[in-house]
Amino acid sequence: MRVGVLTGGGDCPGLNAVIRAVVRKGVQEYGYEFTGFRDGWRGPLEADTVTLDIPAVRGILPRGGTILGSSRTNPLKVEGGIKRIKENMAKLEVDSLIAIGGEDTLGVAQRLADEYGIQVVGVPKTIDNDLSATDYTFGFDTAVNIATEAIDRLHTTAESHMRVLVVEVMGRHAGWIALHSGLAGGANVILIPEQRFDVDKVCGWVTSRFKASYAPIVCVAEGAMPKDGDMVLKDESLDAFGHVRLSGVGEWLAKEIERRTGKEARTTVLGHVQRGGTPSAYDRWLASRFGLHAIEAVHDEDWGKMVALQGTDVVRVPLAAATARIKTVDPKLYEEVGVFFG
Protein backbone atom coordinates (compact mmCIF):
# COMPACT_ATOMS: atom_id res chain seq x y z
CA MET A 1 0.00 0.00 0.00
CA ARG A 2 1.21 3.49 -0.86
CA VAL A 3 -0.49 6.29 1.05
CA GLY A 4 -0.52 9.94 -0.04
CA VAL A 5 -0.56 12.61 2.67
CA LEU A 6 -1.52 16.27 2.26
CA THR A 7 -2.15 19.29 4.50
CA GLY A 8 -4.63 21.91 3.24
CA GLY A 9 -6.05 25.29 4.31
CA GLY A 10 -4.50 27.63 6.86
CA ASP A 11 -1.54 26.01 8.61
CA CYS A 12 -1.81 25.06 12.25
CA PRO A 13 0.58 23.98 15.04
CA GLY A 14 0.55 20.16 15.25
CA LEU A 15 0.40 19.33 11.52
CA ASN A 16 3.91 17.90 11.60
CA ALA A 17 3.05 15.77 14.64
CA VAL A 18 0.20 14.16 12.63
CA ILE A 19 2.48 13.51 9.63
CA ARG A 20 5.15 11.98 11.89
CA ALA A 21 2.66 9.66 13.64
CA VAL A 22 1.11 8.52 10.34
CA VAL A 23 4.49 7.70 8.81
CA ARG A 24 6.01 6.10 11.93
CA LYS A 25 3.09 3.74 12.51
CA GLY A 26 2.46 3.13 8.80
CA VAL A 27 6.04 2.07 8.13
CA GLN A 28 6.80 0.30 11.40
CA GLU A 29 3.55 -1.63 11.85
CA TYR A 30 2.11 -2.06 8.37
CA GLY A 31 5.12 -1.76 6.04
CA TYR A 32 3.41 1.00 4.01
CA GLU A 33 5.14 3.48 1.74
CA PHE A 34 4.19 7.16 1.60
CA THR A 35 4.06 10.00 -0.88
CA GLY A 36 3.90 13.54 0.47
CA PHE A 37 1.80 15.90 -1.67
CA ARG A 38 2.87 19.53 -1.62
CA ASP A 39 0.57 22.44 -0.80
CA GLY A 40 -2.76 20.78 -0.09
CA TRP A 41 -4.88 19.73 -3.09
CA ARG A 42 -2.39 21.40 -5.46
CA GLY A 43 -0.05 18.43 -4.89
CA PRO A 44 -2.27 15.65 -6.28
CA LEU A 45 -3.63 18.02 -8.96
CA GLU A 46 -0.17 18.75 -10.32
CA ALA A 47 1.60 15.54 -9.19
CA ASP A 48 3.89 17.67 -7.03
CA THR A 49 5.37 15.30 -4.46
CA VAL A 50 7.98 15.06 -1.75
CA THR A 51 9.68 12.02 -0.20
CA LEU A 52 7.94 10.96 2.97
CA ASP A 53 9.75 8.28 4.95
CA ILE A 54 11.04 7.86 8.50
CA PRO A 55 14.17 10.05 8.01
CA ALA A 56 11.93 12.79 6.56
CA VAL A 57 9.84 12.93 9.75
CA ARG A 58 12.73 12.90 12.24
CA GLY A 59 12.84 16.01 14.45
CA ILE A 60 9.60 17.56 13.20
CA LEU A 61 7.39 16.95 16.28
CA PRO A 62 7.96 20.39 17.89
CA ARG A 63 8.06 22.30 14.60
CA GLY A 64 5.18 24.61 13.68
CA GLY A 65 3.82 24.86 10.13
CA THR A 66 3.85 21.83 7.86
CA ILE A 67 6.76 20.14 6.09
CA LEU A 68 4.36 19.47 3.19
CA GLY A 69 3.32 23.09 2.66
CA SER A 70 -0.30 24.17 2.45
CA SER A 71 -2.67 26.07 0.16
CA ARG A 72 -6.33 26.83 -0.29
CA THR A 73 -6.45 25.23 -3.77
CA ASN A 74 -9.94 23.88 -4.50
CA PRO A 75 -9.78 21.03 -7.07
CA LEU A 76 -13.57 21.10 -7.47
CA LYS A 77 -13.19 24.57 -9.00
CA VAL A 78 -10.48 23.45 -11.45
CA GLU A 79 -11.65 22.22 -14.87
CA GLY A 80 -11.10 18.42 -14.97
CA GLY A 81 -9.59 18.59 -11.46
CA ILE A 82 -10.95 15.30 -10.13
CA LYS A 83 -9.91 13.41 -13.28
CA ARG A 84 -6.39 14.83 -12.92
CA ILE A 85 -6.19 13.76 -9.26
CA LYS A 86 -7.27 10.22 -10.16
CA GLU A 87 -4.79 10.01 -13.07
CA ASN A 88 -1.92 11.36 -10.96
CA MET A 89 -2.66 8.96 -8.11
CA ALA A 90 -2.65 6.04 -10.59
CA LYS A 91 0.59 7.28 -12.22
CA LEU A 92 2.30 7.66 -8.83
CA GLU A 93 0.83 4.34 -7.61
CA VAL A 94 -0.80 6.05 -4.65
CA ASP A 95 -3.67 3.86 -3.42
CA SER A 96 -5.20 6.09 -0.77
CA LEU A 97 -5.01 9.57 0.74
CA ILE A 98 -4.87 11.04 4.21
CA ALA A 99 -6.15 14.63 4.01
CA ILE A 100 -5.39 16.81 7.02
CA GLY A 101 -7.47 19.98 7.01
CA GLY A 102 -10.41 22.07 8.11
CA GLU A 103 -13.94 22.37 6.72
CA ASP A 104 -12.82 23.21 3.16
CA THR A 105 -10.10 20.56 2.74
CA LEU A 106 -12.29 17.91 4.38
CA GLY A 107 -15.32 19.02 2.35
CA VAL A 108 -13.32 18.20 -0.80
CA ALA A 109 -12.15 14.91 0.78
CA GLN A 110 -15.75 13.95 1.53
CA ARG A 111 -16.85 14.54 -2.08
CA LEU A 112 -13.85 12.63 -3.44
CA ALA A 113 -14.75 9.68 -1.21
CA ASP A 114 -18.54 9.71 -1.57
CA GLU A 115 -18.95 10.80 -5.21
CA TYR A 116 -15.73 9.76 -6.94
CA GLY A 117 -14.69 6.59 -5.10
CA ILE A 118 -11.27 7.89 -4.03
CA GLN A 119 -9.97 6.14 -0.90
CA VAL A 120 -9.66 8.98 1.61
CA VAL A 121 -9.37 9.33 5.40
CA GLY A 122 -9.56 12.79 7.01
CA VAL A 123 -7.86 14.37 10.01
CA PRO A 124 -9.49 17.52 11.49
CA LYS A 125 -7.33 20.61 11.83
CA THR A 126 -8.06 24.24 12.62
CA ILE A 127 -6.98 26.70 15.28
CA ASP A 128 -10.60 27.96 15.22
CA ASN A 129 -11.90 24.67 16.80
CA ASP A 130 -15.09 25.01 14.75
CA LEU A 131 -15.33 21.54 13.19
CA SER A 132 -18.36 19.47 14.15
CA ALA A 133 -18.11 15.89 15.37
CA THR A 134 -14.87 16.42 17.28
CA ASP A 135 -14.67 17.98 20.75
CA TYR A 136 -11.37 19.68 19.92
CA THR A 137 -9.07 20.21 16.97
CA PHE A 138 -5.30 20.41 17.44
CA GLY A 139 -3.81 23.91 17.04
CA PHE A 140 -6.60 25.44 19.11
CA ASP A 141 -4.83 24.96 22.45
CA THR A 142 -1.64 26.59 21.12
CA ALA A 143 -3.59 29.55 19.71
CA VAL A 144 -5.45 30.04 23.00
CA ASN A 145 -2.17 29.97 24.95
CA ILE A 146 -0.62 32.58 22.67
CA ALA A 147 -3.69 34.84 22.87
CA THR A 148 -3.87 34.43 26.66
CA GLU A 149 -0.24 35.44 27.07
CA ALA A 150 -0.87 38.47 24.85
CA ILE A 151 -3.85 39.53 27.00
CA ASP A 152 -1.77 39.10 30.19
CA ARG A 153 0.84 41.43 28.71
CA LEU A 154 -1.74 43.96 27.51
CA HIS A 155 -3.17 44.36 31.04
CA THR A 156 -0.01 45.96 32.42
CA THR A 157 0.52 48.40 29.57
CA ALA A 158 -3.22 49.29 29.51
CA GLU A 159 -3.06 50.09 33.22
CA SER A 160 0.13 52.16 32.97
CA HIS A 161 -1.63 54.48 30.50
CA MET A 162 -5.22 53.95 31.63
CA ARG A 163 -6.24 53.19 28.05
CA VAL A 164 -8.68 50.78 26.48
CA LEU A 165 -6.86 47.99 24.68
CA VAL A 166 -8.80 46.05 22.07
CA VAL A 167 -7.24 42.71 21.10
CA GLU A 168 -8.47 41.08 17.90
CA VAL A 169 -8.05 37.30 17.73
CA MET A 170 -8.78 34.80 14.95
CA GLY A 171 -12.16 33.10 14.62
CA ARG A 172 -13.95 33.39 11.32
CA HIS A 173 -17.34 31.84 12.13
CA ALA A 174 -16.86 30.79 15.74
CA GLY A 175 -15.62 32.58 18.84
CA TRP A 176 -13.82 29.70 20.56
CA ILE A 177 -10.40 31.39 20.66
CA ALA A 178 -11.90 34.69 21.90
CA LEU A 179 -13.98 32.93 24.53
CA HIS A 180 -11.22 30.71 25.92
CA SER A 181 -8.39 33.25 25.81
CA GLY A 182 -10.65 36.09 26.93
CA LEU A 183 -11.72 34.11 29.98
CA ALA A 184 -8.22 32.81 30.74
CA GLY A 185 -6.65 36.26 30.27
CA GLY A 186 -9.32 38.11 32.26
CA ALA A 187 -10.60 40.30 29.41
CA ASN A 188 -13.39 42.67 30.48
CA VAL A 189 -15.39 42.24 27.28
CA ILE A 190 -15.45 39.23 24.91
CA LEU A 191 -17.12 39.54 21.50
CA ILE A 192 -17.78 36.53 19.28
CA PRO A 193 -19.21 36.00 15.75
CA GLU A 194 -22.19 34.02 17.09
CA GLN A 195 -23.68 37.02 18.96
CA ARG A 196 -23.96 40.45 17.37
CA PHE A 197 -22.70 43.09 19.79
CA ASP A 198 -24.12 46.42 20.88
CA VAL A 199 -21.39 49.11 20.85
CA ASP A 200 -23.19 51.13 23.55
CA LYS A 201 -23.20 48.09 25.84
CA VAL A 202 -19.47 47.57 25.16
CA CYS A 203 -18.88 51.24 26.06
CA GLY A 204 -20.87 50.71 29.28
CA TRP A 205 -18.58 47.85 30.31
CA VAL A 206 -15.52 49.93 29.40
CA THR A 207 -16.72 52.86 31.51
CA SER A 208 -17.54 50.70 34.53
CA ARG A 209 -14.05 49.18 34.39
CA PHE A 210 -12.50 52.67 34.47
CA LYS A 211 -14.76 53.61 37.39
CA ALA A 212 -13.25 50.71 39.33
CA SER A 213 -9.82 52.28 38.56
CA TYR A 214 -8.71 49.57 36.14
CA ALA A 215 -8.06 49.73 32.39
CA PRO A 216 -10.33 47.60 30.18
CA ILE A 217 -9.26 44.87 27.76
CA VAL A 218 -11.73 44.04 24.99
CA CYS A 219 -11.15 40.68 23.28
CA VAL A 220 -12.88 40.53 19.89
CA ALA A 221 -12.98 37.68 17.37
CA GLU A 222 -12.22 38.79 13.81
CA GLY A 223 -15.66 37.56 12.66
CA ALA A 224 -17.66 39.46 15.32
CA MET A 225 -20.25 41.91 14.01
CA PRO A 226 -21.99 44.97 15.46
CA LYS A 227 -25.75 44.76 15.99
CA ASP A 228 -26.45 47.48 13.48
CA GLY A 229 -24.23 47.09 10.48
CA ASP A 230 -22.20 44.57 8.52
CA MET A 231 -18.95 42.73 9.04
CA VAL A 232 -16.07 45.21 9.20
CA LEU A 233 -13.48 44.31 6.53
CA LYS A 234 -10.24 45.84 5.29
CA ASP A 235 -10.13 43.67 2.18
CA GLU A 236 -13.03 42.31 0.10
CA SER A 237 -11.06 39.71 -1.93
CA LEU A 238 -12.19 36.05 -1.85
CA ASP A 239 -10.15 32.82 -1.67
CA ALA A 240 -10.82 29.66 -3.77
CA PHE A 241 -13.44 28.53 -1.25
CA GLY A 242 -15.26 31.90 -1.38
CA HIS A 243 -14.11 33.24 2.02
CA VAL A 244 -13.34 36.92 2.50
CA ARG A 245 -10.14 37.88 4.27
CA LEU A 246 -11.12 38.97 7.77
CA SER A 247 -9.63 41.55 10.19
CA GLY A 248 -10.65 45.14 10.76
CA VAL A 249 -13.26 44.90 13.50
CA GLY A 250 -10.69 45.58 16.27
CA GLU A 251 -9.53 48.83 14.67
CA TRP A 252 -13.10 49.93 13.99
CA LEU A 253 -14.25 49.14 17.53
CA ALA A 254 -11.35 51.03 19.17
CA LYS A 255 -12.30 54.14 17.16
CA GLU A 256 -15.96 53.80 18.15
CA ILE A 257 -15.07 53.35 21.84
CA GLU A 258 -12.82 56.40 21.72
CA ARG A 259 -15.51 58.47 19.99
CA ARG A 260 -18.30 57.44 22.37
CA THR A 261 -16.44 57.39 25.72
CA GLY A 262 -13.70 59.95 25.17
CA LYS A 263 -11.15 57.42 26.48
CA GLU A 264 -8.01 56.67 24.53
CA ALA A 265 -8.23 53.25 22.82
CA ARG A 266 -5.67 51.18 20.87
CA THR A 267 -5.83 47.91 18.96
CA THR A 268 -3.58 44.85 18.83
CA VAL A 269 -4.29 42.38 16.01
CA LEU A 270 -2.67 39.05 16.89
CA GLY A 271 -3.16 37.57 13.39
CA HIS A 272 -0.80 34.82 12.28
CA VAL A 273 1.22 34.89 15.51
CA GLN A 274 -1.60 32.64 16.77
CA ARG A 275 -0.88 30.07 14.06
CA GLY A 276 2.90 30.12 13.99
CA GLY A 277 5.57 28.40 16.04
CA THR A 278 5.82 25.34 18.19
CA PRO A 279 2.65 23.43 19.22
CA SER A 280 1.70 23.13 22.89
CA ALA A 281 2.19 19.76 24.61
CA TYR A 282 -1.56 19.12 24.41
CA ASP A 283 -1.63 19.78 20.65
CA ARG A 284 1.37 17.47 20.09
CA TRP A 285 -0.48 14.78 22.05
CA LEU A 286 -3.80 15.21 20.22
CA ALA A 287 -2.20 15.52 16.77
CA SER A 288 -0.07 12.40 17.35
CA ARG A 289 -3.12 10.39 18.46
CA PHE A 290 -5.09 11.59 15.41
CA GLY A 291 -2.22 10.49 13.16
CA LEU A 292 -2.02 7.03 14.76
CA HIS A 293 -5.78 6.51 14.40
CA ALA A 294 -5.85 7.84 10.82
CA ILE A 295 -3.33 5.25 9.61
CA GLU A 296 -5.29 2.57 11.44
CA ALA A 297 -8.41 3.67 9.51
CA VAL A 298 -6.40 3.32 6.28
CA HIS A 299 -5.33 -0.17 7.38
CA ASP A 300 -9.01 -1.06 8.02
CA GLU A 301 -9.92 0.45 4.62
CA ASP A 302 -12.52 2.58 6.41
CA TRP A 303 -12.78 5.21 3.66
CA GLY A 304 -14.75 8.44 3.87
CA LYS A 305 -14.14 8.71 7.62
CA MET A 306 -12.52 11.32 9.81
CA VAL A 307 -10.81 10.71 13.13
CA ALA A 308 -12.36 12.74 15.95
CA LEU A 309 -11.98 13.35 19.66
CA GLN A 310 -15.03 12.46 21.73
CA GLY A 311 -14.34 12.85 25.43
CA THR A 312 -10.90 11.28 25.76
CA ASP A 313 -11.44 8.71 22.99
CA VAL A 314 -10.37 9.02 19.38
CA VAL A 315 -13.21 7.67 17.23
CA ARG A 316 -14.12 7.61 13.53
CA VAL A 317 -17.03 9.60 12.10
CA PRO A 318 -18.24 10.01 8.51
CA LEU A 319 -16.52 12.97 6.83
CA ALA A 320 -20.00 14.27 6.01
CA ALA A 321 -20.82 14.58 9.74
CA ALA A 322 -17.80 16.80 10.27
CA THR A 323 -18.35 19.09 7.32
CA ALA A 324 -22.15 19.44 7.42
CA ARG A 325 -22.12 22.43 9.75
CA ILE A 326 -19.78 24.61 11.80
CA LYS A 327 -19.48 24.00 15.57
CA THR A 328 -20.36 27.33 17.14
CA VAL A 329 -20.33 28.62 20.73
CA ASP A 330 -23.53 27.73 22.62
CA PRO A 331 -25.30 30.96 23.73
CA LYS A 332 -25.56 29.51 27.27
CA LEU A 333 -21.78 29.15 27.48
CA TYR A 334 -21.30 32.73 26.33
CA GLU A 335 -23.85 33.93 28.88
CA GLU A 336 -22.01 32.03 31.63
CA VAL A 337 -18.79 33.95 30.91
CA GLY A 338 -20.70 37.27 30.86
CA VAL A 339 -20.38 37.56 34.66
CA PHE A 340 -16.80 38.76 34.10
CA PHE A 341 -17.72 41.60 31.70
CA GLY A 342 -17.29 45.21 32.79
Ligand code: F6P
Ligand atom coordinates in the same frame (compact mmCIF):
# COMPACT_ATOMS: atom_id res chain seq x y z
O1 F6P B 1 -9.51 29.08 9.51
C1 F6P B 1 -8.39 29.38 10.25
C2 F6P B 1 -8.01 30.81 10.11
O2 F6P B 1 -6.90 30.97 10.92
C3 F6P B 1 -9.12 31.82 10.44
O3 F6P B 1 -9.28 32.08 11.79
C4 F6P B 1 -8.67 33.03 9.67
O4 F6P B 1 -9.75 33.87 9.32
C5 F6P B 1 -8.08 32.45 8.46
O5 F6P B 1 -7.63 31.15 8.79
C6 F6P B 1 -6.96 33.28 7.88
O6 F6P B 1 -6.45 32.62 6.82
P1 F6P B 1 -5.21 33.05 5.92
O7 F6P B 1 -4.18 33.54 6.84
O8 F6P B 1 -4.78 31.80 5.25
O9 F6P B 1 -5.75 34.07 5.02
